[in-house]
Amino acid sequence: MQRTRFGDMACSIARTLDVVGEPWSPLILRDVYVGMNRFEQIQQDLGISRKVLAERLRWLTDNGVLERRAYSERPPRHEYVLTAKGRELCDLLMVMVRWGDRWASGEEGPPVLYRHHACGEIGHVELCCSACGGPMRATDVDVLPGPGARLRTPDAGPTG
Amino acid sequence: MQRTRFGDMACSIARTLDVVGEPWSPLILRDVYVGMNRFEQIQQDLGISRKVLAERLRWLTDNGVLERRAYSERPPRHEYVLTAKGRELCDLLMVMVRWGDRWASGEEGPPVLYRHHACGEIGHVELCCSACGGPMRATDVDVLPGPGARLRTPDAGPTG
DNA sequence: CAGAGTAAGTTCCTTGAGGGAACTCATCGC
């Protein structure tokens, strides 16, 4: 984990990074999301150090993103599954995929495609407004201080 | 930056992490997004080490996410602005905000709110299908190998 | 003109996290 802790900042980005900001964590979640639920599988798939993987799994479990459950008593064996909190982080992964597809996938095209259950088509995620349903990008909004904003130096704007 | 480089993996998540996976990078982008364009401003706002900030700004600039531009010749002074590539990363930040608001903002409520230009309402981002416009979450899709998929060990599924 | 101030870094040192290999523990199948 990084040296500076982000969880105490009055910023939802920082708080999200506090949980999954360490570089391996999103890839671990991705693996669990696609059905690689066991330590050995994840370790071999990612090529991550066993030590770091154990640390990350513990952190993610302690933070309620993953759940560690036994699938065998004798011998004791465990697997990791996403909680509701973790499944919603996978939505974030889909947006990462979208950016990576657009800006970093090169000639070959996207490594994976999503087929939407509702319509059966291949599609990607678009960001829409919860109020009107129209497209909602970073360039389409004003950023205002919310109820959880903390006072900052007078000249600093909201940064949440 | 992390020790293991992610840019070579056949995975858009990994490639995105390669650019902004280091924990400070999203916060730096957030600052630039809300109008803190200068080295001193960002350093004081985040409390980040000057050394690390200089490294990150250089990395983000080299990767086409930020542009370094002079706003004064004499004395030489520079500021950082988002490129199109960087502005689209801010969409990702909005999704991080959404998750942080829901799962890590505590009693106080969200630190910031977004007012959508198109409808004037306070709203948050929802993920929608580019094909049908309906809600599209990680639980609403099948993951299929795409044209950029690379062969993996036979038993491994797509992970991009 | 001397001295202070400012923006944007760079250099140096210390600490601790990541990487990798080896080791442990409990159990199963032969």
Next chain:
DNA sequence: GCGATGAGTTCCCTCAAGGAACTTACTCTG
């Protein structure tokens, strides 16, 4: 008993993060 398997843990080494001080190039104030 012997090896294999899953899920870690321990150990050591290196390199990146943090922090403070220093640099450069200029402007401003008295």
